[in-house]
Amino acid sequence: MKLNLKIWRQENRDSSGKxxxxxxxxxxxxxxxxxxxxxxxxxxxxxxxxxxxxxxxCREGICGQCGVMINGQAHGPLANTTTCQLHMRSFKDGDTxxxxxxxxxxxxxxxDLKIDRSGFDRIIQAGGFITTSTGQAxxxxxxxxxxxxxxxxxxxAACIGCGACVATCKNSSAALFTSAxxxxxALLPQGKLEAATRVANMISQMxxxxxxxxSNTEACEVECPQAxxxxxxxxxxxxxxxxxxxxx
Amino acid sequence: xxxDAKIPxxxxxxxxxxxxxxxxxxxxxxxxxxxxxxxxxxxxGASCAASLAEQGYNVKSFCFQDTARRAHSVAxxxxxxxxxNYKNDGDSxxxxxxxxxxxxxxxxxxxxxxxxAECSAALIDQAVSQGVPFAREYGGYLxxxxxxxxxxxxxxxxxxxTGQQLLLGAYQAxxxxxxxxxxxxxxxxEMLELVVVDGKARGIITRDLLTGKIERYAANAVxxxxxxxGKVYYLSTLAMGCxxxxxxxxxxxxxxxxxxxxxxxxxxxxxxSGEHQSKLTLMSESLRNDGRIWVPSKADDxxxxxxxxETERDYYLERRYPAFGNLSPRDxxxxxxxxxxxxxxxxxxxxxxxxxxxxxxxxxxGKDKIREKYSNLFSMYEKITGxxxxxxxxxxxxxxxxxxxxxxxxxxxxxxxxxxxxxxxxNFADHGANRLGxxxxxxxxxxxxxxxxxxxxxxxxxxxxTVKIDTDHPAFIEAENSVKKQLDQLLNINGHLSAxxxxxxxGKLLYNKCGLSRSKTSLLSAIKEIKELRASFYQDLxxxxxxxxxxxxxxxxxVADYLELGELMCYDALTREESCGAHFRExxxxxxxxxxxxxxxxxxxxxxxxxxxxxxQELHKEPLIFENVxxxxxxxx
Ligand SMILES: Cc1cc2nc3c(=O)[nH]c(=O)nc-3n(C[C@H](O)[C@H](O)[C@H](O)COP(=O)(O)OP(=O)(O)OC[C@H]3O[C@@H](n4cnc5c(N)ncnc54)[C@H](O)[C@@H]3O)c2cc1C
Ligand code: SF4
Ligand code: FES
Numbered sequence: 001m002k003l004n005l006k007i008w009r010q011e012n013r014d015s016s017g018k019x020x021x022x023x024x025x026x027x028x029x030x031x032x033x034x035x036x037x038x039x040x041x042x043x044x045x046x047x048x049x050x051x052x053x054x055x056x057x058c059r060e061g062i063c064g065q066c067g068v069m070i071n072g073q074a075h076g077p078l079a080n081t082t083t084c085q086l087h088m089r090s091f092k093d094g095d096t097x098x099x100x101x102x103x104x105x106x107x108x109x110x111x112d113l114k115i116d117r118s119g120f121d122r123i124i125q126a127g128g129f130i131t132t133s134t135g136q137a138x139x140x141x142x143x144x145x146x147x148x149x150x151x152x153x154x155x156x157a158a159c160i161g162c163g164a165c166v167a168t169c170k171n172s173s174a175a176l177f178t179s180a181x182x183x184x185x186a187l188l189p190q191g192k193l194e195a196a197t198r199v200a201n202m203i204s205q206m207x208x209x210x211x212x213x214x215s216n217t218e219a220c221e222v223e224c225p226q227a228x229x230x231x232x233x234x235x236x237x238x239x240x241x242x243x244x245x246x247x248x
Numbered sequence: 249x250x251x252d253a254k255i256p257x258x259x260x261x262x263x264x265x266x267x268x269x270x271x272x273x274x275x276x277x278x279x280x281x282x283x284x285x286x287x288x289x290x291x292x293g294a295s296c297a298a299s300l301a302e303q304g305y306n307v308k309s310f311c312f313q314d315t316a317r318r319a320h321s322v323a324x325x326x327x328x329x330x331x332x333n334y335k336n337d338g339d340s341x342x343x344x345x346x347x348x349x350x351x352x353x354x355x356x357x358x359x360x361x362x363x364x365a366e367c368s369a370a371l372i373d374q375a376v377s378q379g380v381p382f383a384r385e386y387g388g389y390l391x392x393x394x395x396x397x398x399x400x401x402x403x404x405x406x407x408x409x410t411g412q413q414l415l416l417g418a419y420q421a422x423x424x425x426x427x428x429x430x431x432x433x434x435x436x437x438e439m440l441e442l443v444v445v446d447g448k449a450r451g452i453i454t455r456d457l458l459t460g461k462i463e464r465y466a467a468n469a470v471x472x473x474x475x476x477x478g479k480v481y482y483l484s485t486l487a488m489g490c491x492x493x494x495x496x497x498x499x500x501x502x503x504x505x506x507x508x509x510x511x512x513x514x515x516x517x518x519x520x521s522g523e524h525q526s527k528l529t530l531m532s533e534s535l536r537n538d539g540r541i542w543v544p545s546k547a548d549d550x551x552x553x554x555x556x557x558e559t560e561r562d563y564y565l566e567r568r569y570p571a572f573g574n575l576s577p578r579d580x581x582x583x584x585x586x587x588x589x590x591x592x593x594x595x596x597x598x599x600x601x602x603x604x605x606x607x608x609x610x611x612x613x614g615k616d617k618i619r620e621k622y623s624n625l626f627s628m629y630e631k632i633t634g635x636x637x638x639x640x641x642x643x644x645x646x647x648x649x650x651x652x653x654x655x656x657x658x659x660x661x662x663x664x665x666x667x668x669x670x671x672x673x674x675n676f677a678d679h680g681a682n683r684l685g686x687x688x689x690x691x692x693x694x695x696x697x698x699x700x701x702x703x704x705x706x707x708x709x710x711x712x713x714t715v716k717i718d719t720d721h722p723a724f725i726e727a728e729n730s731v732k733k734q735l736d737q738l739l740n741i742n743g744h745l746s747a748x749x750x751x752x753x754x755g756k757l758l759y760n761k762c763g764l765s766r767s768k769t770s771l772l773s774a775i776k777e778i779k780e781l782r783a784s785f786y787q788d789l790x791x792x793x794x795x796x797x798x799x800x801x802x803x804x805x806x807v808a809d810y811l812e813l814g815e816l817m818c819y820d821a822l823t824r825e826e827s828c829g830a831h832f833r834e835x836x837x838x839x840x841x842x843x844x845x846x847x848x849x850x851x852x853x854x855x856x857x858x859x860x861x862x863x864x865q866e867l868h869k870e871p872l873i874f875e876n877v878x879x880x881x882x883x884x885x
Contacts, residue, residue, distance in 0.1 A: 012796070030521050030634075038526060038748070045746045050793035051800055055314060057487040059527050061628075062412055063318040081631065089634055110458055111797040118435070121315050125427040129420035130379045134299040134697050137370070137377035141334065144388030154381040154406060157413060161317055188379050 001027050001093035005040065007052055008100040013108050013116075019098070029089040033076065034059060034066060036088055037099075054113040061085040061225060064160030067167070068113050069100040074164035074223040082162065082225045102167030106174070106210045117163050119209040120177060126205035127198035128181040130191030149187055156183040158226045165220035165228070171212030176220040178206050179236035180228045186239050196243035203240055251504075251855055251870040254658045255359045260876050261341075264363045267659070271702050272709035279304035282708050283467040285452055287439045287494055289316035291411075291689060292672025293473030294418035295696030300704065301422075301430035308465055309422065309433045310454060312489055312802075316433055317419040320475055320487045321692060324411025325532050327395060327403035328375075328689040330368035334390060339400040341365045346877060347398045348687060351577065352652075352680020353829035353845060354879045355507075355853070357872060359659060360677050364687070367694040372404055374697055378417035382406050395533070395685045403686045408532055408624060411689055418696070437463070438802065440734075441727045442470065442498045442668065449498075449668035450717045453727045455735070457802065460795040462728055462735075464719040468711050469667045469704055472498065473696065476651035476673035478511060480810045480817070481763070482755025484648035485517055485530040491806040492813050495655050495674050503663040504855040504868065506676035507653035508813070509821035512683055512830045513764050515581035517647030518632055519601040528647040529632060531604075531625055533685060536574045538609040538618065539642070541565050541581070543602050547592030553603050554640040561603075564588055568840075572884040579682050579830045580884055582646035586764045587841065589645070596643045603641035610638065646764060650688060652679045652830065653820070656855040656870075660703035661695060664855075667711070669704060671695040676853070681829025738804045739795065743788030747803040750785050754778065754807070754814050762818050767834040771822040775815055779862075782811040816856060816865060823867060826850045847879050 003024045010017025024043070027036055034056050041051040056066040061082040068083055070076035076086045091097065099113065107115045145153075157180070165176035182199050185191055191198075214233055221230045256263040274282065282305050286297040289311040297309040311319060331344040344365035349356060372390070376382065382404050383391040395403040406413040425431040436457040443451035443466070451466040477492035478484040499505045516535060517528045542561040549556065564584055566573040576584070585602045594600050610618050615638060619626070626637050633643070655663045655670040657677055662669050672692035679687065761774035785808065791800045827836045827843035828850070836844040852869040859865050 028522055028524055031524050032526075032632075035524050035526050039524060042746060042748065045790055045792050045800065046744075048790075048792055050798075053797050053799055057313060057318055057489045058320065058323050059488060060323060060529050062409065063313070063320075063322050063487065065313060065318050078631075085628075085631055087632065087634070114797065117314060121317075121423060121426075121433075121435075124420060125423040129424045130377065131424065132374075132377040132421075133302045134295070134374065134421075134701060135370075137373040140332075140373045140376040140382075141389050143376065145384055146388050147384045147386045150381050150384040153379075154413070157379075157381050157416065158409065160412075161315065184381070185379055188381070190377055190379050 001029065001088070001091070003027055003091065004096040006096065006098045009052070009112055010109050012111055017109065027088055029087070031088045032059065032084060033070070033086040033088065034084050052113065053111045055115070056084055059084040062160060064162040067102055067162045067164055069102060069167060071098050074102065074168045075225055080225055080227050102163050104166045104172035104211070106172060107163060107166060117161070119211065120161050120163065120174070122209060123174065123178055123202055123205045124181065127201040128185070130185065131194055132190070143189055145188060153184050153187040156180045156187070156228065156232055159228050160226055162225060164223045164225065166211065168219045168223040169212065170217060170219070171215055173214045174206050174209070174211035175214035175233045175236065176224065176228055176230065178202055179232035182239055183232045183235045186235060195239065196246065199236065199239040199243050249664070249857065249868055251656070251868055252658065253357060253870060254660060255357065256659065260358060260362050263359050264366055268702055271706040274705045274709050274712070276304055278712055280306065282306065282711070283308065284469050284471065284704065285310070285465055285467040286471040286473060287452065288319065288473030288475060288672070288674070289419070289422065290319035290321035290473060290475055290672060291415055291418055291692035292674070292696040293319065293471070294415065294422045295693055296471055296473060296671055296700045297431055298418060298421035298425050299697055299701040301425035303701065303705070304430070307425070307431045308467065309431055310437045310439055311435055312438045312457060313435060315435055316422055317416060319415060320490055321415045321689065322412045323487065324689050325408045325530065326534065327393070327405035327410045327686045328414065328693070329395070329402050329686040330372045330404055330690065331365050331402055332369050332372060334392060335401045337400045339402050343400065344368065344402060348684055349680070349877055350880070350882060351684035352682050353882055354680065354847070354851070354874065355828055355872065356678055356680030358874060358876055363699070364678050364691060364694055367698045368690055371690065371693050371697065375414055375417050378421060380406060380413045380417045398684065414689060414693065439494050440497065440731045440805065442501045443723050443727045444501055444665060445717055445721060445723045448666045451719065451724060453724070453731050455731070458797055460798070462731055464724045464728060466717045466719050466724070468708055468714070469669065471669045471671060471700065471704070472655065472674050473671040474674045476654070477813065478648045478651050480755065480814055481648040481759050482752045483520055483525060483528050485514055485528055488527065491809070493806050493809045495670065496809040496813050498655065498663070498665065498668060500858050501665065502858070503665045503668060504656040504857055505653065505816065506656040506853050506855045507681070507820070508856065509762060509817045509824070510652035510681045510830050511648055512578060512650040512652065513582040513646040514649035515578055515585060515646050516604065516644050518629070519596055519643055519645035520598060521633070530647070530649070531629065531642070531644060535604060535622060535625060538621070539574065539604040539606050540608055541574050541602055541604055543588045543593040543595060549593070552640070553595050562588070562593065569884045576884050577682070578685070583764055583832055585646050601643035601645045604644045605641040606637065607641070648759070648763070650683055652676065652681060652683055656853070660706065661699055662703065662707065667707060669700060671700055681831055734805070735795070735801065738789065738801060738808070739791055741786065741789040741791070743790050745788050745790060747789065747791070747800055747807045750781065750789065751803070751807045751810065753781055754810055757781070758814055758817065762821050765832040765834055766821045768822065771818045774818045778811060778815045778818065785811055819865065820854055820856065823854065824850055845881070
């Protein structure tokens with residue numbers, strides 16, 4: 001099929017960018033979205049032009065590194081699907097496709113479609129872990145966890161850190177990402193003692209990074225490739241209020 | 249060069265304890281003075297970096313992704329083995345050791361494999377304490393299942409995302425240490441050279457992938473946990489960024505490479521569907537529990553698989569391996585598929601696939617039951633191929649997956665360069681000529697959490713009096729210059745063909761000539777063609793863009809290394825005149841197509857020493873001595 005592509009090009013963090021037009025004539029419906037960009041890049045190399053930079057690695061929907069806005073939607077039109085798992089059969093011959101980076105003040109653009117999501121790492125550093133050291137952990141079965149709790153914890157732990165929730169949120173809030181980690185840990189018996197400091201520290205780091213507040217639009221859940229539920233945000237708020245109430 | 253594996257004395261079951269009890273320690277006050285570089289943030293790297301930082305060393309952690317959490321360990325699906333014997337089904341450390349040694353076709357070291365099994369139980373404890381949400385029974389205790397080629401349930405899993413959850417545990421431990429100031433992470437940094445001073449590893453040269461800046465980092469020890477190089481085949485189950493550069497460049501600085509041609513092909517990957525394709529997606533092997541594998545009985549059958557009647561189907565695994573059937577080990581299942589595809593019985597648009605058929609399972613158990621077990625895999629399959637596998641057979645084919653080869657290391661995981669350690673998939677140890685499912689995550693974790701934290705301090709204890717190395721040292725300057733020179737060279741070739749073009753060409757060549765099966769003729773011609781391809785690369789490569797963010801420049805450097813590594817793979821395969829594990833030499837097979845191993849002449853680890861460009865590398869042999877097991881023939885008939 002033939003496609004008209006409008007792609008964001010930007011030299012670096014400090015420069016201003018613009019949409020640029022490209023045409024591709026031989027796109028197969030079996031290609032993944034990123035393979036379509038590979039094909040475009042191959043044509044750019046032949047023309048001697050700099051290729052379009054984009055982030056990706058696993059190309060199987062699990063590493064969280066890919067992700068662009070496609071026609072205004074984070075990761076494109078399919079529900080619960082990362083950009084790398086989107087295939088061209090979702091588009092038709094003659095379509096015009098707008099491709100832009102995830103946009104948020106806390107995710108600066110590095111070049112073209114590549115962005116800086118290191119704010120997420122700093123939120124985890126602030127408390128997104130259980131304080132256990134290597135080597136002398138107790139026997140695993142000495143901490144029974146019911147099947148349902150383990151499954152629920154997993155639902156939250158499944159976040160891949162892609163940032164689509166931030167990009168799609170009108171406030172650029174990182175609430176879904178942060179709350180997923182808080183919920184994962186809050187459900188488990190391990191690390192319970194540090195639950196209050198964890199939630200307080202992670203939320204204050206989220207604010208320090210400049211992510212916006214959650215105003216319950218729930219757009220994040222819709223765009224999340226891992227179907228992380230907004231109930232996580234409710235849980236985060238509950239944990240936060242609890243930590244404030246019982247502050248020593 | 250004499251290869252000393254430094255295996256501790258004593259009975260197998262006591263070796264690791266003996267080692268630990270005698271390993272040298274570093275006084276806590278001195279640990280703060282010691283710097284360690286860990287390249288790689290996968291399970292091996294993140295766990296090692298976090299554990300050493302907990303002990304009080306200063307750790308610098310590097311990866312090329314935008315965050316440590318995206319290392320390729322994140323993609324592992326199936327599970328992780330541990331001899332916990334929770335099911336009371338007779339599992340034990342010894343049994344796990346035996347299964348692993350046998351699975352590797354008796355081409356790994358007894359002592360290493362025993363240690364792997366021995367440390368496995370504590371690893372599950374460690375992961376659970378970090379909050380890894382492993383599957384649980386209704387009563388709250390850990391659940392597990394059995395996995396390819398073994399008769400006990402020892403595989404722990406977190407849905408189909410075990411690698412992701414284990415990695416997040418290690419990543420979080422790493423982030424905790426970063427917060428405490430004991431780790432400094434350098435993301436989007438690619439290590440391009442090792443710095444050796446007075447014969448010891450003393451630092452690395454990296455390229456900042458955002459600014460293009462070449463940087464120098466010094467340390468008292470360098471750890472490579474940079475993963476596998478299966479992406480050398482271009483089409484593989486690995487992430488796009490996986491590469492061999494870190495280990496290859498240290499190889500050229502004197503570290504030996506072992507078992508390079510031992511590459512596992514995974515039997516249940518999605519097939520290549522066209523020339524545009526960039527990778528092959530793995531479908532969980534668990535599908536083989538219910539899916540039956542077949543091809544049309546006659547060659548060049550043009551009917552759609554669902555139109556081929558039962559009587560005209562060849563269930564070749566069930567036919568050839570009645571005892572294990574569709575659950576035959578990976579190397580056997582992959583090779584049997586290739587044999588049928590080569591015979592012209594392959595299906596699909598490119599005639600490169602076999603059918604994985606659920607119709608019998610659906611008719612016996614009902615669609616709902618199958619949906620309950622595999623729905624996520626069926627929907628992933630549909631997302632990628634557009635085909636509904638409840639209604640017609642899935643098409644699958646073997647894909648390059650896991651590299652058993654890597655840097656040669658001794659029992660302490662130290663390479664032949666003192667102070668340079670290699671962990672996880674980057675080293676050759678533990679899996680022999682074939683890896684059993686769910687053992688790799690385990691090896692990466694055990695290397696990083698439990699082994700390196702003993703062996704690296706043992707080395708460092710001897711380094712306390714070495715003067716601190718300054719990054720102005722001539723060795724750093726020289727290493728930096730050689731990196732810059734190579735980058736300039738690549739940027740200035742100004743030919744016509746992209747790095748991907750060369751990568752694909754090399755991959756296809758290796759797949760056909762040094763892939764699932766090899767012969768003397770195919771390997772000799774591959775060596776010749778790789779040389780030609782390499783010559784063309786240096787004349788006709790084209791990189792556009794500048795010396796800052798430039799994915800083409802990154803790729804080109806990796807492909808340059810693959811073009812050298814590919815040749816060594818062929819030499820390695822050529823010298824090993826036997827069939828063992830994943831290495832199938834066509835000249836060494838029985839009349840009915842089974843592998844013939846040669847223990848008399850090839851019971852050794854090949855270790856190659858770099859001798860310079862266009863020189864044949866030198867083969868060193870580390871004999872494998874088996875004191876505890878008999879070398880039996882692996883039979884799955
Ligand atoms: C699809 C798939 C499924 C799998 N499923 C299973 C399974 O179910 N069970 C199992 O046991 N095993 C499985 N495996 C194998 C297993 O996942 C890997 O062998 C293991 O995770 C490797 O871990 P690692 O820490 O050695 O390397 P990786 O996780 O690959 O990490 C490599 C690290 O090195 C860094 N790096 C590499 N080169 C450089 C450089 N030059 N400079 C800077 N950084 C660098 C990368 O950035 C990354 O951080 C699977 C593999 C794949 C591909
Ligand atoms: S919550 Fe969902 S959208 Fe947000 S980072 Fe995690 S996986 Fe991505
Ligand atoms: S590339 Fe890994 S999730 Fe898309």
